[in-house]
Each structure stands twice: as structure tokens, then as C-alpha cells.
Amino acid sequence: MDALPGKALRQLFLLLIIGALLALLFLQLKFFLPAFLGAYTLYVLLRKPLFFLVSQKKWNPKLAAATLLLCSIILVLLPVNAVFQILVSRILPALEHSPEVLNTIEKIVHELEAKYHITVLTPEMLQKMTNWGVTELSGAVSASLAGILSLLVAYFILWFMLAEGQQMERRFFEWLPLRPESEQYVRERLHDLVVSNALGIPLMGIVQGLFGFIAYLVVGIPEPIMWFVITMLAGMLPVFGVALAYIPLSLIEMANGHPGVATFILLYGFIVLGSVDNIARMWVLKKIGNAHPLVTLFGVIAGLKLFGFIGFVFGPIMVSMLILLFQLYGKEFGAREKIILPEE
Numbered sequence: 001m002d003a004l005p006g007k008a009l010r011q012l013f014l015l016l017i018i019g020a021l022l023a024l025l026f027l028q029l030k031f032f033l034p035a036f037l038g039a040y041t042l043y044v045l046l047r048k049p050l051f052f053l054v055s056q057k058k059w060n061p062k063l064a065a066a067t068l069l070l071c072s073i074i075l076v077l078l079p080v081n082a083v084f085q086i087l088v089s090r091i092l093p094a095l096e097h098s099p100e101v102l103n104t105i106e107k108i109v110h111e112l113e114a115k116y117h118i119t120v121l122t123p124e125m126l127q128k129m130t131n132w133g134v135t136e137l138s139g140a141v142s143a144s145l146a147g148i149l150s151l152l153v154a155y156f157i158l159w160f161m162l163a164e165g166q167q168m169e170r171r172f173f174e175w176l177p178l179r180p181e182s183e184q185y186v187r188e189r190l191h192d193l194v195v196s197n198a199l200g201i202p203l204m205g206i207v208q209g210l211f212g213f214i215a216y217l218v219v220g221i222p223e224p225i226m227w228f229v230i231t232m233l234a235g236m237l238p239v240f241g242v243a244l245a246y247i248p249l250s251l252i253e254m255a256n257g258h259p260g261v262a263t264f265i266l267l268y269g270f271i272v273l274g275s276v277d278n279i280a281r282m283w284v285l286k287k288i289g290n291a292h293p294l295v296t297l298f299g300v301i302a303g304l305k306l307f308g309f310i311g312f313v314f315g316p317i318m319v320s321m322l323i324l325l326f327q328l329y330g331k332e333f334g335a336r337e338k339i340i341l342p343e344e
Contacts (some may be wrong), residue, residue, distance in 0.1 A: 031150070034306065037314050038154035042072055043161045044194040050165050065162035069155065077151060080310060086229045151310065182331055189327070193320040198313050201236050201296065205312075207280045208235030208242050208273055215268050219261050221249070235277065236312045237300060242273045295319050 026033075046068045053064035161168060173183050209232030216224040227249060234244040246269025253262035296316045303315015 032153060032157075034150040034310075034314060035153035036157060037317065038151055038310070039157035039161055041194055041198045041313070041317060042076070042154065042158050043165070044191055045198060046072060046162065047165065050162055054165075061165075062163050065159060065165075068162060069159060072158075073155065077155070080151065083229055083232075086226055178328075178332065182328065185331060186324070186328060189324050190321075193324065194317060197296075197299075197316045197320060201313055201316060204277070204280050205232040205235035208232065208276055211273055211276050212242065212245065212269075215265065215272070219264055221253075221261075221265075231273075233312065235273075237297070241277055242269060245269070246273060295323070 050064055050068055053059040053067070054061050059067075173187075176183065176186070178186065209228045212231035213224055213228040215221075216227050221227055227245065230249075231242055231245040234240070235242045237244065246265055250262040250266040250269070253259075253265060299316030299319040300312055301315070302318065303311020303313070305311070306315065
């Protein structure tokens with residue numbers, strides 16, 4: 001049997017050492033993964049303004065970095081903290097202390113079942129669904145607290161990224177063992193996936209939340225701010241979307257003895273919010289770019305467990321980056337031949 005070349009052995013040995021050190025560092029610093037991901041996301045969004053201020057306006061790099069850092073704190077950190085406070089102080093207690101509403105909803109369901117001779121929900125199913133929702137939301141809130149702390153650490157990392165932006169990018173791509181064309185591919189795809197997730201997903205939720213908020217004010221829904229947050233978060237989810245907000249709200253209004261308001265909310269959600277969802281997705285797809293719904297769905301599920309509610313953004317970015325690595329592997333080491341399926 002032929003012996004392995006000495007160069008290949010040295011290369012393999014060096015890669016093993018690098019892999020072992022990376023694994024060790026990851027285990028010890030895994031808390032900083034969401035912080036680094038958040039810092040990188042913010043850096044991509046602030047990259048063009050940074051280079052504009054430094055290159056075109058001739059600002060001092062550190063002054064430009066400090067200005068953009070302050071702006072991002074006002075536009076990102078303060079709203080995220082406000083949403084977190086509403087989530088903790090209002091939404092979770094409302095779920096944990098709502099037996100009267102649940103009993104009334106159960107009564108309405110039984111009346112519908114008796115009238116139309118169908119089975120919708122058993123009391124056990126309803127209780128299990130409620131308990132599951134409270135448990136999952138409690139876990140998301142706990143992760144959200146860690147997510148807020150990670151976001152604070154992210155701003156610390158972001159400062160160094162902004163202050164050394166161009167040098168940092170140059171060193172990073174020099175370290176990557178990629179061909180020049182693959183390097184450019186990574187630059188473009190990383191930018192696109194971050195922008196589409198970090199801007200596209202929150203914009204979807206905010207637009208639908210605002211349309212819902214208008215309706216809540218018109219019909220006099222109690223706690224309209226809380227329901228705006230619920231609608232906004234639900235609007236970030238694919239498949240079910242805002243239905244996770246307006247259907248429970250209509251049931252609650254029905255349980256409170258307001259059938260007219262409940263019917264209006266249900267129709268408004270189905271017709272108006274559903275149309276806004278479709279139009280907003282078309283606009284986002286055209287102007288910003290949009291991740292595949294399954295990428296968003298799986299990313300949000302994983303992100304909520306890892307980062308709390310800020311996982312609405314970070315989760316899909318992680319899944320998109322994983323897909324990018326698969327695409328990069330195929331680009332670097334050769335794509336498979338196309339498989340032609342036989343016609344039926």
C-alpha cells in the first residue's frame with residue numbers, strides 16, 4: 001500500500017489541531033454565538049452607511065462607528081426591550097390566568113359541535129393546547145432574557161466590527177480557503193440572506209401589526225398595544241401567520257359577550273390582514289428578497305428555543321447560513337450532474 005505524502009500528513013495534522021481548538025473554544029464560548037450573530041447582522045445592515053461616512057464624508061472611523069452604534073441602539077435595542085417588557089408583563093400572565101376565558105371558549109365550542117354535529121375540540125385537547133402554549137411561551141421568555149443579554153454583548157462586539165470594518169473584512173476573506181469567484185459569491189449571499197431575514201421578516205410583522213392595531217382601536221379592543229405585539233410576532237411566522245392572533249382574539253371577544261366585535265375581527269383578519277400579508281410578501285420579495293417559508297418556519301422554531309423572541313430573526317439567518325455552506329461546498333468541489341426524471 002502506498003504511503004501518504006508527507007505534505008498531506010502535515011496538512012491533516014494541522015487541520016486536526018485547528019478543529020480541536022475550535023471545538024474547545026466553541027464549548028467554552030457558545031454563549032457568545034447569538035451575540036456574534038447579532039453583531040454580524042447589525043454590521044451588515046450598517047456597512048454601507050459606515051463606508052459612506054468614512055469614504056465619502058471623510059468622517060473619523062471611530063466617530064462614524066459611535067454615531068451608527070447610537071442610532072442602532074435607538075432603532076433596535078430600545079424597541080426590542082419594549083416588546084420584551086410587554087411579553088413578560090402582559091402576554092404571559094394573560095395566558096397563565098385565563099380560566100374564565102377558557103371555560104367560555106369551551107362552552108362556545110360545545111354549542112357549535114351540538115348545532116352542526118361535529119367534533120372540534122375535547123376539553124382535554126383544549127387544556128393540553130393551553131398548557132403547551134404556556135410552557136412554550138415560558139421557555140421563550142426565559143430564552144428572551146438571555147437573548148437580551150446577548151444583544152448587549154452583541155453591541156460590544158459590534159463596536160470593534162464598525163471601528164475596524166474594512167480591515168476586518170479583508171482579513172476574514174484572506175483566511176477563507178476559497179477561490180476568488182467563490183469569495184465574491186459568499187459576500188453577495190451573506191449580504192442577501194442577512195438583509196432578507198433581518199429586514200424582511202420584521203417588516204412583515206410590523207406592517208401587519210399596524211393594520212391590526214388600527215382595527216383594535218376602532219372597535220375598542222382592550223390592551224391594543226399588547227395585541228399589536230401579538231399580531232406583529234404572529235405576522236413574522238409563515239403558514240399560520242396573523243391567524244394565530246386574530247382567531248384567539250375573536251374567540252376571546254365572543255367569550256366576553258361581544259359577538260359583533262368578534263365577527264368583525266375574524267372577517268377583518270381573514271380579508272384585510274390576509275391581503276396585507278400577501279401584498280407585503282410580494283413587496284418584500286421584490287425589494288428586499290425573501291427566505292423560503294420552510295426556512296423561516298424551521299428557523300423561527302429553532303431560534304425561539306435558542307434566543308427567545310429575537311430568534312424570529314436570528315433563527316432563519318442560522319438556517320440560511322447552513323444552506324449557504326451546502327451551496328458553497330457544491331460550488332467549490334463540483335456540482336452533481338442534473339438528474340433527468342422520466343416523463344410519466
